[in-house]
Amino acid sequence: MAERTVRADARRNRAVLLQAAAEAFATGGLGVPLDEIARRAGVGAGTLYRHFPTKEALFEAVVHDRMQNLIEAAQALRKADDAGPALFELLDRLVAEAGPKKDLVDALVGAQVDVHARLGGMGAQLREEIQHLLTAAQRQHAVRADITVGDLMALISGLLLALHGNGNHHAADPQRMLAVLRDGLSAVR
Template sequence: MTVQRADARRNYARILAVAEDEVAAHGADASLEQIARTASVGSATVRRHFPTRAALLEAVFRERIEALRVRAHELTGADDPRAALLEWLSALNAYAASARGLADAMASGGAADPDYAGGCATSLTEGLAPLVDRAVRAGAVAPDVTATDLVTLITGIALATEHHPTPASEADRLLGLAVAGISPTR
């Protein structure tokens, strides 16, 4: 483990705070140069801490993604596997609809930078997989549905609703339609 100097830690924290504001305002296309200027660092300093845009976006969303992973783990013991899965999907859907740039980060899934370990979609998929497996075993979800499918679905909903006048309500509506589609036929 590499120990960062105090000034490097301060720069990282300042860059991340500015990036959070810029991504909230401008989405995944937030200007890295503007982030550097606002954080009072050079663009090389931004690149040193965040070698790619995907790495920066992942850092911006890391805390909330981790909270969603923890919630998925908590829900794996719920009595009703379908309700647990739908609760978690609704939470991800609500966050993805409200967090500008998250859908782009989920869409990249680390593919834009294969050397960068991590990625929003990968973290979410790993957290979701046990919930999906449990719901499939209970017959609450069609057997061919995967965690990757559902993260991709939420990503698509977030991308489709990002510029909608009411993204949260439209995302909820679209998730409802999708849930009917992933349900097993009776």
């Protein structure tokens, strides 16, 4: 019984650390000290280091969790009767997660962590789930038939880049950008 309690505590600590890290990285980027993340999580630094020996390992775990959540959401949406709204719901979720996720990926790349090698399989899995939703929406005539998953991924990438802006212009309005994307994807009736 005591072993189960230790395991449950370890799982709880890991989950609390990941949540605290996700919030800290979203606002403070790579510069957030690990001790600050441990403090926010309400655990000691030793607990953090037992779960995540480096800051890069913690970043990777946060990105992994976000990707896994998106994959699971896409898989759940595949069961929807109306595939068009299901596809757009996933796009809404991708955009909602884009801000902190992009910061984390940028930080990982800047920290010399090869995100593509470590998380590329998850990216491929998410793309496959998007393909299923797109195909189902096209079969129901909710989305243009001439759009490929490559087209959609390029549109999503462009939208996410626009949301972050750069030194030359301000970030775009996410809801307006999504509305334009929905309009462009919708099948002409």
